[in-house]
Amino acid sequence: MTTPIYLNALRAFEAAARHHSFSAAAAELHVTSAAVGQQVRTLEAWLGISLFNRASSGSVRLVPTDVARAALPDIREGLERLRTGLERLKEGSMNSGLTVTVSPAFAAKWLLPRIERFQLMHPQMDVLLDTNLRPLDFITEGMDIGVRYGTGRWPGLTAIKLMDEEMYPVCAPSYPLLQAGRLSARNLAQATLIHDLSMTGEPSYPTWRSWLDAAGYPEVSAEHGLRINNSAAVLQAVIDGQGVALGRSVMLRDDLAAGRLLRPFGAVSCPLGFAYYIVHRPEVAGLTKIQAFRDWLLAEAADG
CATH class of the missing domain: 1.10.10.10 (Winged helix-like DNA-binding domain superfamily/Winged helix DNA-binding domain)
Structure with a gap:
């Protein structure tokens, strides 16, 4: 029966x-x-x-x-x-769609300026980009692949390191407190510090207080300033001349190259224990569309 x-x-x-x-x-x-x-x-x-x-x-x-x-x-x-x-x-034909989850900041500052190159390589594949501040459940939300920022450990997901990064202060070239492209300790104390709250839940993530102490400015207060919970919005505020922010190198790359931002303390930076990772469920690793997008991301990151 x-x-x-x-x-x-x-x-x-x-x-x-x-x-x-x-x-x-x-x-x-x-x-x-x-x-x-x-x-x-x-x-x-x-x-x-x-x-x-x-x-x-x-x-x-x-x-x-x-x-x-x-x-x-x-x-x-x-x-x-x-x-x-x-x-x-x-x-079989790569005609199925690909759902990709990334943070709004990563999408705006890194992925969207490059995604056209992937679509030119795979014109038959429709890409659905989900930009979300909260980590999504890949099964219940129907996600194929994504990029997450953290330590590389997410239960149930395969994580492949995409990019390391470091953190350093940035401001607009027109910021009025600059002197010959640099900020003195005196002017830094008068500057508006812009705080990125997007990683508030991670106690080891650098803050203005930890950077000031490490860089030799313990007398500068980190209590004042502007607080924003989106990394892309933080950088836009800096580009608009509203203050100085601690930026992440991956997010800053294009704006520094274009001259929209500069580093007022030169090469002073601090390494991070966080990185960008490609993530997907282990059982879909062999799918053609997963391999295609993963390999493209790695190639883009390697090219800088």
Whole structure:
């Protein structure tokens, strides 16, 4: 006897268990809540067991039963393997789309000025660029590949170092406190310090206070200034002459080369324990589109 495969029902059950809600699962699967409920009931009827215990006190929160909770890891792995298999089937002609996740700052300052070269190399591939400040779940968000900034350790993802970088102060060439392209200690104390808050959650990430102490300016206060939570916006504020910021070398490269920014302390910089990494799920490493975009990123970084 052939065993029926309730694929849609398994997808509905997995999504409902993850969200603890039929309605949230329905939104993810682009169906109605009633349809998700019916799929789950169909699966329960075929199995002859209940998959959810509804919480008491009138709550509609779905709580998987013990046996359902024990089966979920295998079901999730199976669904993900099916998804990967379908991706492999679509890879034959490179006509499938490529979803790429990067931060807004990295997109604006590094990727977008270069992405046309990739599209000229692979005109048949549609690239969907997702710029997001928060790290995305590659499975639930449907991401193929991305670039993340950090220490290189993200559970469930393969990380390949793309670029190291260092940090140093920058300002606009027209900044009024400059003298022959340099900032004296006296003028630095009067300058508006622009603080990048995008890495606030990383205690080891350099701040103005740590840079001033390391560079020999412990008397300069780092308490004042302008605070912005986006690295690209920080650099734009600097280009507009609003102050001096600690910039990251990868983000600064094009603006320094074009003369929109300069380094008022010369070669003084501090290395970072962070870098840019190409990230993707291990099981998609062999896909043609993943290899193509990964190799292109590495070549671009090597070219400077």
